[in-house]
Amino acid sequence: MxxxxxxxxxxxxxxxxxxxxxxxxxxxxxxxxxxxxxxxxxxxxxxxxxxxxxxxxxxxxxxxxxRQPKKRGYLNFLESHGFTVDLNDLPGASQVFNVDVVQPSAKVRENLHCEDDEQVYYIKRLRLVEGKVYGFEQSYYRKKIVTYLNREIAENSIFSYVKDICKINIGFSDKYFKAIKLDEEIAPYLGLNPGDPALCVEEIFYTTAGEPFDFSQIIYHYDNAQFYVQSHSK
Amino acid sequence: MxxxxxxxxxxxxxxxxxxxxxxxxxxxxxxxxxxxxxxxxxxxxxxxxxxxxxxxxxxxxxxxxxRQPKKRGYLNFLESHGFTVDLNDLPGASQVFNVDVVQPSAKVRENLHCEDDEQVYYIKRLRLVEGKVYGFEQSYYRKKIVTYLNREIAENSIFSYVKDICKINIGFSDKYFKAIKLDEEIAPYLGLNPGDPALCVEEIFYTTAGEPFDFSQIIYHYDNAQFYVQSHSK
Structure with missing residues (x-):
C-alpha cells in the first residue's frame, strides 16, 4: 500500500x-x-x-x-468483488457447488480473450449474507493466470487469494448489468420463482497490465440485494 | 472547463x-x-x-x-443524469407529463434535507431512446436552489439548464438501486405488466457545496435499458 x-x-x-x-x-x-x-x-x-x-x-x-456514509446493508457496487470486504458490517459466506477446470464456452472465451486450447477454472457458488441468499455466481478464471484454485479458497475470498497469494495486480474492470426475469434453471438457487425479477451483473476483471483474468456473472436476489454508488463529478 | x-x-x-x-x-x-x-x-x-x-x-x-470502448446501446451508469450526453450515439427524447410546484412528501423531504415549508418542482417524464421506452422518471428539485423550471426545459436536459443557466455547480451524487417487481401504477408507463422486472434507481444530487438539490427515481425497462460501469482499482 x-x-x-x-x-x-x-x-x-x-x-x-x-x-x-x-x-x-x-x-x-x-x-x-x-x-x-x-x-x-x-x-x-x-x-x-x-x-x-x-x-x-x-x-x-x-x-x-x-459525506453521507453508506447505508447499512447496501453493497458498494463499485467494489462488489470485495463481497467480504464490503459487507464487513454483516457476516457473509459462500456456498460452493463446484470448482472445475473446463474448456470455456464461446462467450467466456470472447470475454477473457482466451486462446484456442486454453482452460479456465469454473466456479459456481451462492453468496450469502446473514444467512440470506444475495446472489448466484458463476465465475471463470484463466488457468494460465490463476494457476490454482480449490473449494476452500472459493469458500472464502478468491480475490484476496488472487492478490495476496498469486500476487496478481488487479487493475480495472468492465461491468455490464440489467434487470432480468429469472429462468427455471437459476430461480431455485435464489429460492424464487421463474419470472421473478433479478439483477444480472457481468464483469470482466483485468490485471494492471490490461490482461483479462476473470469473467463473472452474478444474479442477485431482487429483494435481498441492494446497491449504492457514490459518484463525484471530477 | x-x-x-x-x-x-x-x-x-x-x-x-x-x-x-x-x-x-x-x-x-x-x-x-x-x-x-x-x-x-x-x-x-x-x-x-x-x-x-x-x-x-x-x-x-x-x-x-x-481500454475497451463502451458497448453501443449501454448507458454509462455513473453518468446517467447525462442521458442526452451519454447516448449521443443514439437519439434520446423525453415525454413530459407534468412540471408542478408541490409540497414534498416525507421521503423527498428527508432525501433533500428540506425545511418545513419548502417547495419542490415535481417532474414526471418518460425517457425514450430511438422511440423505445427506457425509463419512467420522477424527480424533485428544491425550488430555493433551482428557482425556475418548465416543460420545455424538462423536454430537453434539465441538468444542462441547471449547470449552464442556473450556474449551479454539480458536485456529487448518492445512488441507490435494486431490481424490483413492477406495480400496477408504473407498469403501463413502460408498456409492461405488473410483476415484470425493472431496475429502480434512486439518486440524490448535491452541489459542490454539499447541498442536496435533486432527488430522482428512475424505473428502467428491464429489456430496453442496460448499463455499464468501468471501474479502476486506484
Whole structure:
C-alpha cells in the first residue's frame, strides 16, 4: 500500500469510528499534515482518493467535509468483488457447488480473450449474507493466470487469494448489468420463482497490465440485494 | 472547463474518432506534451482523468493503452443524469407529463434535507431512446436552489439548464438501486405488466457545496435499458 493510500485509510477509519455525521468539517490540510506527519502532496493525494471514493467532499477555500456514509446493508457496487470486504458490517459466506477446470464456452472465451486450447477454472457458488441468499455466481478464471484454485479458497475470498497469494495486480474492470426475469434453471438457487425479477451483473476483471483474468456473472436476489454508488463529478 | 479536462476530452475524441482498438498504445507523456503543447502536470492530470473514466490504462514504465470502448446501446451508469450526453450515439427524447410546484412528501423531504415549508418542482417524464421506452422518471428539485423550471426545459436536459443557466455547480451524487417487481401504477408507463422486472434507481444530487438539490427515481425497462460501469482499482 502506498503512503497516501495508508493515510486515506486512516482518515476514513477515523470518520467511521467516530461516526462523524454528514457535513462535519475535518481539519484543514495544515492540520492533517501535522496529524499524520506526512508531506502536503501525500495529504492532497489521500484527500482526492477519499473524494473519489465518496467519503468526503472538498469546497475550494472553505474546507473538507464528511459525506453521507453508506447505508447499512447496501453493497458498494463499485467494489462488489470485495463481497467480504464490503459487507464487513454483516457476516457473509459462500456456498460452493463446484470448482472445475473446463474448456470455456464461446462467450467466456470472447470475454477473457482466451486462446484456442486454453482452460479456465469454473466456479459456481451462492453468496450469502446473514444467512440470506444475495446472489448466484458463476465465475471463470484463466488457468494460465490463476494457476490454482480449490473449494476452500472459493469458500472464502478468491480475490484476496488472487492478490495476496498469486500476487496478481488487479487493475480495472468492465461491468455490464440489467434487470432480468429469472429462468427455471437459476430461480431455485435464489429460492424464487421463474419470472421473478433479478439483477444480472457481468464483469470482466483485468490485471494492471490490461490482461483479462476473470469473467463473472452474478444474479442477485431482487429483494435481498441492494446497491449504492457514490459518484463525484471530477 | 479546466485545461487538463480540455486535453482529456481531446485525447478521448482522438481515440474514438480513429476507432482505436483495445490495447492500442498511445504516445508517451513526452509525445503528448509535444502534441498538445501543455505542461507535464496537465498531461498527467488529463491521463489520470481518462484512466478514472475507463478510457485508457497506464502500465508503469511501459506506456499508455486504450481500454475497451463502451458497448453501443449501454448507458454509462455513473453518468446517467447525462442521458442526452451519454447516448449521443443514439437519439434520446423525453415525454413530459407534468412540471408542478408541490409540497414534498416525507421521503423527498428527508432525501433533500428540506425545511418545513419548502417547495419542490415535481417532474414526471418518460425517457425514450430511438422511440423505445427506457425509463419512467420522477424527480424533485428544491425550488430555493433551482428557482425556475418548465416543460420545455424538462423536454430537453434539465441538468444542462441547471449547470449552464442556473450556474449551479454539480458536485456529487448518492445512488441507490435494486431490481424490483413492477406495480400496477408504473407498469403501463413502460408498456409492461405488473410483476415484470425493472431496475429502480434512486439518486440524490448535491452541489459542490454539499447541498442536496435533486432527488430522482428512475424505473428502467428491464429489456430496453442496460448499463455499464468501468471501474479502476486506484
Amino acid at each position: 502506498l503512503k497516501y493510500q495508508e493515510v486515506a485509510t486512516k482518515i476514513q477509519q477515523a470518520i467511521y469510528e467516530h461516526n462523524l455525521p454528514k457535513d462535519t468539517q475535518l481539519p484543514n490540510i495544515e492540520g492533517l499534515i501535522q496529524q499524520y506527519q506526512v508531506s502536503r502532496s501525500t495529504i492532497i493525494k489521500a484527500l482526492n482518493r477519499l473524494e473519489r471514493h465518496g467519503v468526503i467532499y472538498q469546497i475550494q477555500g472553505s474546507g473538507i467535509f464528511v | 479546466l485545461k487538463y479536462q480540455e486535453v482529456a476530452t481531446k485525447i478521448q475524441q482522438a481515440i474514438y474518432e480513429h476507432n482505436l482498438p483495445k490495447d492500442t498504445q498511445l504516445p508517451n507523456i513526452e509525445g503528448l506534451i509535444q502534441q498538445y503543447q501543455v505542461s507535464r502536470s496537465t498531461i498527467i492530470k488529463a491521463l489520470n482523468r481518462l484512466e478514472r473514466h475507463g478510457v485508457i490504462y497506464q502500465i508503469q514504465g511501459s506506456g499508455i493503452f486504450v
